[in-house]
Amino acid sequence: xxxxxxxxxxxxxxxxxxxxxxxxxxxxxxxxxxxxxxxxxxxxxxxxxxxxxxxxxxxxxxxxxxxxxxxxxxxxxxxxxxxxxxxxxxxxxxxxxxxxxxxxxxxxxxxxxxxxxxxxxxxxxxxxxxxxxxxxxxxxxxxxxxxxxxxxxxxxxxxxxxxxxxxxxxxxxxxxxxxxxxxxxxxxxxxxxxxxxxxxxxxxxxxxxxxxxxxxxxxxxxxxxxxxxxxxxxxxxxxxxxxxxxxxxxxxxxxxxxxxxxxxxxxxxxxxxxxxxxxxxxxxxxxxxxxxxxxxxxxxxxxxxxxxxxxxxxxxxxxxxxxxxxxxxxxxxxxxxxxxxxxxxxxx
Amino acid sequence: xxxxxxxxxxxxxxxxxxxxxxxxxxxxxxxxxxxxxxxxxxxxxxxxxxxxxxxxxxxxxxxxxxxxxxxxxxxxxxxxxxxxxxxxxxxxxxxxxxxxxxxxxxxxxxxxxxxxxxxxxxxxxxxxxxxxxxxxxxxxxxxxxxxxxxxxxxxxxxxxxxxxxxxxxxxxxxxxxxxxxxxxxxxxxxxxxxxxxxxxxxxxxxxxxxxxxxxxxxxxxxxxxxxxxxxxxxxxxxxxxxxxxxxxxxxxxxxxxxxxxxxxxxxxxxxxxxxxxxxxxxxxxxxxxxxxxxxxxxxxxxxxxxxxxxxxxxxxxxxxxxxxxxxxxxxxxxxxxxxxxxxxxxxx
Numbered sequence: 001x002x003x004x005x006x007x008x009x010x011x012x013x014x015x016x017x018x019x020x021x022x023x024x025x026x027x028x029x030x031x032x033x034x035x036x037x038x039x040x041x042x043x044x045x046x047x048x049x050x051x052x053x054x055x056x057x058x059x060x061x062x063x064x065x066x067x068x069x070x071x072x073x074x075x076x077x078x079x080x081x082x083x084x085x086x087x088x089x090x091x092x093x094x095x096x097x098x099x100x101x102x103x104x105x106x107x108x109x110x111x112x113x114x115x116x117x118x119x120x121x122x123x124x125x126x127x128x129x130x131x132x133x134x135x136x137x138x139x140x141x142x143x144x145x146x147x148x149x150x151x152x153x154x155x156x157x158x159x160x161x162x163x164x165x166x167x168x169x170x171x172x173x174x175x176x177x178x179x180x181x182x183x184x185x186x187x188x189x190x191x192x193x194x195x196x197x198x199x200x201x202x203x204x205x206x207x208x209x210x211x212x213x214x215x216x217x218x219x220x221x222x223x224x225x226x227x228x229x230x231x232x233x234x235x236x237x238x239x240x241x242x243x244x245x246x247x248x249x250x251x252x253x254x255x256x257x258x259x260x261x262x263x264x265x266x267x268x269x270x271x272x273x274x275x276x277x278x279x280x281x282x283x284x285x286x287x288x289x290x291x292x293x294x295x296x297x298x299x300x301x302x303x304x305x306x307x308x309x310x311x312x313x314x315x316x317x318x319x320x321x322x323x324x325x326x327x328x329x330x331x332x333x334x335x336x337x338x339x340x341x342x343x344x345x346x347x348x
Numbered sequence: 349x350x351x352x353x354x355x356x357x358x359x360x361x362x363x364x365x366x367x368x369x370x371x372x373x374x375x376x377x378x379x380x381x382x383x384x385x386x387x388x389x390x391x392x393x394x395x396x397x398x399x400x401x402x403x404x405x406x407x408x409x410x411x412x413x414x415x416x417x418x419x420x421x422x423x424x425x426x427x428x429x430x431x432x433x434x435x436x437x438x439x440x441x442x443x444x445x446x447x448x449x450x451x452x453x454x455x456x457x458x459x460x461x462x463x464x465x466x467x468x469x470x471x472x473x474x475x476x477x478x479x480x481x482x483x484x485x486x487x488x489x490x491x492x493x494x495x496x497x498x499x500x501x502x503x504x505x506x507x508x509x510x511x512x513x514x515x516x517x518x519x520x521x522x523x524x525x526x527x528x529x530x531x532x533x534x535x536x537x538x539x540x541x542x543x544x545x546x547x548x549x550x551x552x553x554x555x556x557x558x559x560x561x562x563x564x565x566x567x568x569x570x571x572x573x574x575x576x577x578x579x580x581x582x583x584x585x586x587x588x589x590x591x592x593x594x595x596x597x598x599x600x601x602x603x604x605x606x607x608x609x610x611x612x613x614x615x616x617x618x619x620x621x622x623x624x625x626x627x628x629x630x631x632x633x634x635x636x637x638x639x640x641x642x643x644x645x646x647x648x649x650x651x652x653x654x655x656x657x658x659x660x661x662x663x664x665x666x667x668x669x670x671x672x673x674x675x676x677x678x679x680x681x682x683x684x685x686x687x688x689x690x691x692x693x694x695x696x
Contacts, residue, residue: 015454015457015480018458019461019475019478022458022461022465023461023465023474023475027440027441027474027476028440030441030474030476033474033475033476033477034475034476034477034478038477039441039443039476039477041441041476043391043392043395043397044391044392044393044395045392047391047392049391051441051443051476051477051492051494052477053443053444053445053477053478053479053490053492054445054479055445055446055447055479055480055481055488055490056481057447057481057482057483057484057488058484059484059485060447060481060482060483060484061481092375092376093375093378093387093389093399095387095399095400095401095492096401097401097402097403097445097490098403099403099405099408099488106363109363110366110370113367113370113371117370117371126371126375126378126381127367127371127381127382128375128378128381128382128387128389128399129381129382129386129387129399129400129401130367130382130401131401131402131403131490132363132403133403133404133405133408133409134405134408135405135408135485135488136405136406136407136408136485136486137407137483137484137485137486138484138485140403140405140447140483140488140490142401142403142445142479142488142490144399144401144443144492146399
């Protein structure tokens, strides 16, 4: 939610800021408006509501020649569920707007809904409304998802403090690797692809991670309920971009330890097979839908113990630094490099 | 909301029913899901939330060569506000998804938001979030609006009973007349247009009613608070189509008195100038955003007295009949004609 996908020449953060400045107002019960993974409203004395909306456009977010409509629906669901996960909330209700191009048979539309509702049912989310329309051009899909948390209990982007540890769930880069495998001829290094020995199981895992990613709802709810995270966001634009959002909203800097970034064996062997840098996949690949969060250093032992007990994979990948520190990456040979400036122009 | 715009070859009511059958579940706190102007959730012991979403697609719902982006935004706001009005609710919060085609300057996007927020501010609605994306084709706009009512107090489509009177606010057909004036060469009877003497003031009123319609929020809240209406809907698809929704959801028939349908002097003189039937404009023209509602016959004197006192224009245009009666229209010469079957195939 919150105007955050970087696919457009109008700098999106400029757009967010103008909208926020021009149109945001202190509305009754509004806890958090534009600028987080979801808006938060104090719906009742005991409950907060989190509302997020995500738009998927054909040719921009998906390509029907690569992904089935079932997977387009599934991924649209995950994109929204992941925003709710990043708030530490429980997803509840779903509204779907769909603009349908000519020539798309009803069976295909049902397939899209099947994919969407498959992942929604997995998390007990109910379809409560929507709108459909013709489209003169491609397929457009806009989803609004509503989740709930206990009152005064949600994860935001703005709570990170200097000294906090930076954590990430799961592994990064798999989704981008899967996308490149699906697009073949289009991906970097593809000319070498045919000759590689990427194992079938690795290939399947990466493709699955792209077409049917997971939303880290259990992890988000755990971090929120146990009051373990000081800030959180989901990784939908890539690690470096999303860490910047936390830094910007929390007014801090950050230091990443590149050697600790969790990269799956499948992703590494894919990168090897194409002579790519796996770190590059992990840092810039969007749509992994893992959670990025910060934890007070005193809680580090607790979080690692609890994660193990619950079977969650979490990895400490850095430390929050003062704002003047900016964003820096440390690698094994101790060289300090500034984090690439992609989509960084509006930070500060 | 609720999958209701008839712009697409897949019969929309078939789509609604399949979605409803396949995916609707009794979710906790869900009062009403798919099938009304808005979904309703019992958010707290004292409050119900109404959620509606509407999608506008370029080339289907608007034409940028006819309407400015300011008016596109304004009308998008009204389409959603009107759904909230039909529930008798107070609109509160807004989320906006926007897919932006190449070549659209930021100034134009701000103009769209200006129009949207102009009508939203008029009704104290706050922008709390959204999403933006590039579009490979036209402009797409999806809005989710959240309103509130007191618990157990909302207007639905399903409460009409045999003997109830059918009422409408304002006047009908103005928006379609305004659209035809704007498209000139494209409208029916347009060849005769240049020679007519349609007064400037009438022309301006009709164009304004198309580009900047009103949402009948005060009227909806009055009908709801005073418990005067048994069922309600907003007229976005045309009187005959929307009356059918009430009949279908309430499992009743209806008899319309064509002579009583409120048509403005401006609309009549426009119809005269083009030798059109003003009734045809009133019956089939969508996007008037007036409210259509039913009232127990015993409350007829109260409603008319209260409407006068508040300066609301309401007109009794018919009576609810048993289901087997179907939908019939009575005109001055007593002929009974069945209501045209446009978009009627799924009724019953």
